[in-house]
Amino acid sequence: MKKIIMAVLLLLGVACAGGGYYIFYYKPQQDAELAKLMAEQEKVEPIAMVEEEEEQAPPKPPVTDYYVSPDKLGVRESPDYDAFVESVVYRGDKLHVLEKKDGWGRISPYYVYEDGGQEVAEWVPMEALLEVAPTITKDERTETVSSYIEKSDDFKQHFEMFVKKTDQLLKDKTCVPEDFEETSGWMRSITFKPRNVYFVYCGGIKQANKIYLDVETGEIFYR
Structure with missing residues (x-):
């Protein structure tokens, strides 16, 4: 045990x-x-x-679409402020940049206007461009549009109608600002008396390019 x-x-x-x-x-x-x-x-x-x-x-794609910042910007034939101004673009216009060089952006292909001639293209300074479309207030838009047509006949008398219809023609791309600047704005017509009618040429100086405006009714018409 x-x-x-x-x-x-x-x-x-x-x-x-x-x-x-x-x-x-x-x-x-x-x-x-x-x-x-x-x-x-x-x-x-x-x-x-x-x-x-x-x-x-993934890497971020390069930015190629920009918007014009100043009210008016000259488009030049080479990346130089002394170069010839070929055309004009305006605040808010969208531009596609094909090439960037020394602070300038190329917005067109290269052109050669004569055999053996120098290549040229359309260039704008990058410092005048924005990546986001600028906010344009109603007052700013009115001021910009009125600057295109301030030499119109009877401008002060029909200011509101001129600005309204000019803006309409610009937005639907019937006209461009240069059309109004070339004709110094709306011109009084004597063809449709006693109607109060004015006209402007858009896209050329032929009769087919002539646009009429009845300032009493706001009607835009062609002859």
Whole structure:
């Protein structure tokens, strides 16, 4: 009986010793190694994710569409302020830039007007362009449009109708600002008396290009 009790006590002692080894030595060591491994993974994974995101992000396409900022901007035949002005663009006009060179933007193909002649194109200064269309208030628009037609016959008398109908013809692209500037605005017609009619040429100086305006009714018509 004593032998059996001794054997049981011996087994209990061995079990307690094993449990103590596991609790006080082996398990803390495992926990420490696990904590170290998790800490290393937390440091490595975010870097890998950032690198992966950077590799997947496509490059931004270059900006090629711009808007005119000043009220009026000369388009020149070479990238130089001393170059000949071929045409004029206006505030808010959208331009597609084909090439950028020394602070200038080319907005047309190259042309050669004679055999062996120099290549020319249409250029505008990039400093006069915006990436976003400018906000134009009603008063600013009225001022701009009126500047095109301020030499019209009886301008002050029919100011509101002239501005309204000029703006309409510009917006629907029937006319361009140069049309009004070339004719000094609206001219009084004597063909339709007693009606109060004025006219302007848009796109040419033929009868087919002649646009009439009855300032009393606001009617725009052709002959």
